Amino acid sequence: MSRKEIEYEKSIHGSVFLRLMKYAIPYLPMMVLAFILVLALTGLELLRPALIGRAVDLFTMDGTMDDIKFTAIIYGVALLLSFVFNFLQTWILQLTGQNIIYNIRQELFEHIHKLSLRFFDITPVGKIVTRVTNDVEALHEMYANILVKLLKNIVKIIGLAIVMLSMNVRIALFGFSLLPFIVALTWIFKRTSRLTYRITRTRITAINTYLSEHLSGMKLIQIFAREKEKNAEFKQKSKGLFRANYREMMVFAIFRPLMYILSIIALVIIVAVGGDSVIKGAVTVGTLYTFIQYISSFFEPIQELAEQFGTLQSAMASAEKIFTLLDEPITVKNPEHPTLVEEIKGRIEFDHVWFAYEGENWILKDVSFVIEPGQSVAFVGATGAGKSSILNLIGRYYDIQKGRILVDGIDIKELKKEDLRKAIGQVQQDVFIFTGDVMSNIRLKSDNITEDEAIQAARYVNADHFIENLSNTYYEAVTERGATFSAGQRQLLSFARTLAYNPSILVMDEATANIDTETEQLIQEALEKLMQGRTTIMVAHRLSTIQHADKIIVMHKGELREMGTHQELLENNGIYKKLYELQLAGEH
C-alpha cells in the first residue's frame, strides 16, 4: 500500500460517516423527537431524587401525612411519564433503525443485481452474502442506540462541566486535569479496537466462505474420505477466528479497568485538593461532597462515550465494506437514451469484435460474422476457443473492448439490457435449480407465465415424462441446487424454463451434453420445431447435433477461422475437416 492510498483511506473515513447520516435524513424528525424524549427522561431522572429530598425536608419542617401523600403522588406521576417516554423513545429509535437497515439492505441487494457477471466471476458468494446480511445488521445498533445516546452524553458532559466550574474553579480544574489522559486512552482504545475488530470481521467472512463452500461440497469431502483433513483445516480457520475474538476481548479487558483506575485517580485528586481546601476553610464539606458525587457521574458519560465510539467504529468498518460494494461500478450500463424496439427479430452481427476479461488477454480477436433472423448457427472449436464468450457477449453480460455487436442492426449498447435479454433464451452449462418446486423453477418469479404454459413448455421438451413420475408432479419440492435431480433431469428442467419464456433468439451452451442419446433425440425434435422462425446459436462438441445448422463457425484460439455449411467446410479441408475426422475415428 502506498502512502497515497493511506491518505486516500483517511480522507474517506469522514465521508463514510456522512454517508451513513444521509440514510438517517428521512427519519430526522423522529430522531429529534427521540432526543427530546431522552432529555425529558434525564430531567425526570433528576427530579425523582429531588422529590425524595423534599420528603426529607418535610420531616424536619413538621410536615403532615397529607404532604407526604402529595409528594408520593407527584413521584408516581413522574414515574408514569418516565415509563411512557422510555417506551416511546426506545420504540421510535428501534423502528427508525430497522427502517434504515431495511433501506440499506434493499439498496445493496438492488445494486448487486445491477453488477456485471464479471463481478460474480471473481467474488465468492459467501462474501456478498455477508455484506447483505451481517454487515448491514452491524449498522443497526448505531442507528437505534448510539447516535441519540452519543448526543445525550455530550450534553451531559458539558452540563456537568459548567456546573462544576461555577461551584469552584480550582477543584474543577484539578478534576479536569485528567481529561487529556482520558482522551488519549480513549483514542488508543478506539484505534486498537477498530483494528482488532476488522481482523475479526475478515476472519468471520473467511470462515463463512469456507463453511458455505464446504457444506455444499460435503458429499465430495465424504466421497474422497477427507473428513479428517477438512476437520483439521476448519479447526485452524476456527482457531484463527478464536484468536481474533480473544484479542478483541483482551482489548476491552484492559481498557475498561484502566478507565476505572483513571476515575479513581480523579476521585483521589478531588479528595486531596478539596480536602486541603476544606482544612484551610476555603470550601465547605458540602461542596466537597457534591464534587465527589459529580466527578463520578462526570466519568460515566465519558466512559460510555468511549464505548459508543467503539460501536460506532465497528459500524463504520461494516459500513465501509458495504459502501465499497455499493461503489462497485456498474460496468455494463443501460444507455441513457436507449433505442426502443418493438420486437427483436434476431439478426446478429459481430463487427470486428475484440474481447478480454482482463487487460490484453484477448479471448476474442477481431471476430466478424452475420447471422440472419431464423438462421441456426453452430460454433465449433476446442475448449477455450472463445465459443462460450461469444454466447455471453450476445446477451451483453460483458462489454467488449473493440468493435461492435449489433442485433437487428442496432448496437446492443444502444438497447436496454432488459429488452435485449428478454429476447434471448439461454440454456446454460451449469443448470441452477432454485429452492421451491418444479413449477417455480420453470416459471421463475414471473407472473406472465401461467401454469398451463409452464406445463406445455415442459411437455414440449419432453420433461413432463420424469416430472409426472414425481410424487407431487409439478409441485414436488426441490432442494438447493436440485441435489435430488440427475444432471439430465436438471437439464430438461432448464429447457422447459427457457421455452416458457418464448425468446426470439435461442442460445445454447453445450446444453445437450448431459442428456442420453435417446432423450437427446427427443430434444432434437423439440428443438427443430422451436428453431423455426428463431435465430439459434449453439455451442456443442458433437458434430451430429450441429450438422443441421445453417451455418457452422469454427473458432480457434479466439479467432474465427472457418465459416460455412457442413459440406462447404468439409470441402474446405481445414480445421473442421480435422475435427470431423477425429470424431469419426473416435467412434471406432
Next chain:
Amino acid sequence: MIGKYIKRYKWSYLLGIITLFVVDLLGLLIPEYTGRITDGLKYKTMDFQGVLHMIGLILAVGGLMALGRFLWRIFIFGGARKIEYALRNDMFEHLTTLSTRYFNENKTGDFMAHFTSDLSAIRMALGPAVVTTFDAIIMTVMVVVKMVFYVDLRLTLLACIPMIFIMIGGIYFGSKVEKRFTKKQEAFSKMTDEVQESISGVRVVKAFVQEEKEIESFAGTNLNNKKANLSVVKLQATVLPLLDLLIGISSVITILYGGKLVLDGAITPGKFVAFNSYIGMLVWPMIAAGDSINMLSQGLASMKRIRKIFMEQPEIIDGPECDNEITELYGEIALNNLTFAYKEGSSPVLQDISVKIPQGNTLAILGRTGSGKTTIANLLLRLYDVEDGMITFDKNSIRKIPLSVLREQIAYVPQDNFLFSDTIQTNIAFGVRKLRDIEEEEKMKLFPSRKERLEAHLESDFMKTESKADSIYQDLDMVQEAAKAACIHENIMDFPRQYSTMVGERGVTVSGGQKQRSSIARALMKDAPILILDDALSAVDTNTEEQILRNLKENRKNKTTIIIAHRISTIQNADNILVLEEGKVAEYGSHEQLMKEQGIYAQLYEKQQLEKQLEKE
C-alpha cells in the same frame, strides 16, 4: 449437552465468579472511605496527613478492583470464547459425519445461521449473561441485607413487593422473548438463504431478466426480517421501562410507608434517606437480571437448535460387522440382486441388479436419464446403505469394509464438477493431501502478519483474490502427471499463474470442460484400485475424450474402472456393458455380445452409426 463444555472450563468459571464477588465486596469500601473522609473533615478529626492515608487506601482498593475486573473478563468471557470455539469445531466435525441424505434435506443457509447467530447467542449466554446474573445476585443480597438490618424489616418487605413482580415478569417475558427471538433468527436465516441463492443463481437471474422479480421478492423477505426484529424490540422496549416503573413503585411505597415510620418516630430521617439510596442501588441488579434473562433465553433457544444438529445420528457408520483388518481393496466388485429406494416405501430406483466385475475389468453403464446409473455409483461409495450382501468388494459385504478404507480405495469423478476456492494444484491434490501439510499451511496463516494488520487497516478491496502461501508441500510432479493424464495440463500452463491459479467458488472462472477435466485429474491423483467416472466426459470434446480414454487404458491397467456415459464412443471398449432401463438390467455383456442381442444397445449403436453416415454425405 452444553454441560460438558462448561465442565471443561469449570475452574475458569469458578475463579471468575470468585473474582467477581471480591470486586463487588471491594466496591463497597470506596464509598465508605469517602464517607470517612467527609465525616473526618466535617468534625475536624482528620488532618491532611489523615486524608492522604485514606487516599492511599482508596488507590490500593481501586487498583485491586481494576485487576479483578481484568481477571474476571479473562476467566468468564475467555471461557465463553473457548466454549464457542470448541462448539464450532465439534459442530463442523459432526456435520462431516452426517449422510448425503441429511445434506439433501437441509439448506446450507440454515447451517450457516447456526454457525454464526446461534453460536454467538450461546456465547452471550455463557459469558456476559453469567457475569450479569452473578453480579445481580451478589448485589441484591448485599443490599437487601443492609436494608433489613440497618433500616426496618417491614419496610423492606413492603418495598420488595414490586420486586416479586419483576421476577414473575422476567419469567413471562423471558419465554416470550425466546419465542420471538427464534422467529427473528429464522427470518434472518431465511433472508441469508435467499441472498445466497439469488447470488449463486445470478446467471439465471440475468439471463431471464428476473432482477426486478428478485428484488421484489427480496423486499418481502427483508420486510419479514424487519417485522420479526421489531416484534422482539417491542418486547424489549416494554420490559426495561416496566422494570423501572416497578422499582419506582418501590420508591413510592418507601415515601408513603417510610414517611409514616419517620413521622411515627420509628426510624430516623437519616435511615429514610439511606433506604432510598438502597432502593436506587437495586435498580442496576434488576436491569442486569432482565438482561441476563434475555441473553439466557436467547442462548437457550439457540442451544435447542444446535442440539438438534448434534442429535442427528450419522446414518452411514462402521457397524459391528466392520472388519478393521481390511485395509485395501483389490477391485473385485459384485452386485447381488441389488434393490434400492431412496425413501422407504417409495418405488425402487434400482431393482434386482446382479453384476460381477472381476478385478482389473472395465464396466460401462448406459441408460437414459433417471434410470439409476448415478445411484449405483452412490451406493458403491456407500453414500446410502443397502441390505447386507447386496454389494460386495473382494467378496466382503460393503458393510464389512471400514468406511474410510472404502472411500480411500475408490476414486470418483462426480457429475457436477465441484471445485473448491483454492489453487488448481490443491484441488487436484484434494484426495491425497496430508493432514500435516494442511496444518502447516494453515498455521502460516494463523497469526496476523504485518501485512494482514496493514490490510485490516486499509482494507477496501475485498474483491482481491487472496494469494495463498504457495503450496510448497505438495508434490507438484504428481499433480502434473494426473493433470496430463486428464488432458488439462496444457490448459493450466496457459493460465498466468499456472498451477497456482485460484479457481473461484465452485470454480466459476474455468470452463465446464476444464472443470470436468480437473475433476478427472483429482480422481486419477488418488491412483485407487477402483475408479468411477460418472458421466465425466460429457463436456469434453471428442478429440480430448479419445485422448483421456487412451490415457486411462494405460494408467488403469489391472485396475477396476466403472464408466457411466451416454456416448457409445466412450464405452464401447469396456469389458462389459450394463444397460439400465428404469432401474432394471435391460442388457448386459460385451460390445460384440450386445450387438448380437439386437436390443437397446444395438439400436443406439446403429443410431449413432447412422449419424456418422449422414455426416459422411
